[in-house]
Amino acid sequence: MNLIKTLIFDFGDVFINLDKEGAMANALEIFEVDTFPEELTHVNCRYEMGLITTKAFLEFYATKFPNLTQGTILHAWNCILRDFPKHRLAFLKKLQAEKKYNLILLSNTNELHIDWIKNEIPFYEEFKSCFNRFYLSHEINLRKPNSNIYEFVLTENNLTPSECLFVDDLKENTDSASKLGINTWNINPETDDVTQLFDVNKRLF
The missing domain is CATH 1.20.1160 (Paired amphipathic helix 2 (pah2 repeat))
Structure with a gap:
């Protein structure tokens, strides 16, 4: 199940x-x-x-x-911003096409970084359109790891925490979400790739 x-x-x-x-x-x-x-x-x-x-x-x-x-x-x-590997976009587009999951982006980011990404990443709009909801901290005035940002997303989308999986590279962020009953994957950018989502978290799927 x-x-x-x-x-x-x-x-x-x-x-x-x-x-x-x-x-x-x-x-x-x-x-x-x-x-x-x-x-x-x-x-x-x-x-x-x-x-x-x-x-x-x-x-x-x-x-x-x-x-x-x-x-x-x-x-x-x-200068913190680097490349966006296309295989990750392909993974996301496949998820969207399958329509099995509600897809949400939740990012601590700001106007200057998003402006840079819009200019430098030609498929940004294509990426954004894959999500059902797209939350950027500077647009919702909330920030991870504060618990109120997760509560906002849960309430706004009528979600049950145990039915959600949250993927983030910062342990303080996944720890905070875990306290609300959300399943988490604290991804390690050095060794993990988001495309391994289902292999690493197979117990949930």
């Missing part, structure tokens, strides 16, 4: 590859700091939740680091 009715996917390091370590190393270098300041982390989170505009976000960094050009700041912000 199929236990899972809804598949909830993260975006970064599930479909599109990220360079988290490289982006952090680059940021520390251009901002000339040894550790990432709490103030910047706070502003980044607020921006990711859509609580400040892109204009205000860039103005904050320009004021904080007056020696940096806007181009340098934008590069530092976007």
Whole structure:
């Protein structure tokens, strides 16, 4: 018997590859700091939740680091984004065509990153259209791993937690979802691929 009715996917390091370590190393270098300041982390989170505009976000960094050009700041912000392997899109399109599962995207992301992806990933709209619901943190003003983002998705779509499988690369995110009774797969971008979903989680299917 199929236990899972809804598949909830993260975006970064599930479909599109990220360079988290490289982006952090680059940021520390251009901002000339040894550790990432709490103030910047706070502003980044607020921006990711859509609580400040892109204009205000860039103005904050320009004021904080007056020696940096806007181009340098934008590069530092976007250099985390890498390639989107086409075989993952093919996997998703097959899932959509089979119509066995309710497909939801749930991503912590922001306007600048989505704008970059729209410009650089030619099949972004095709990707987006595969999902029944497409939630970006800056559009819903909620952010993982806060439990209210999962509660929002469950309520909005009238879902039973035990009938959902949530795929995310960050353990803090899957741990938070697990506490609500959602099945999770904490995918490891170094060793796993989302196309292995049914092999790795066969106990649920």
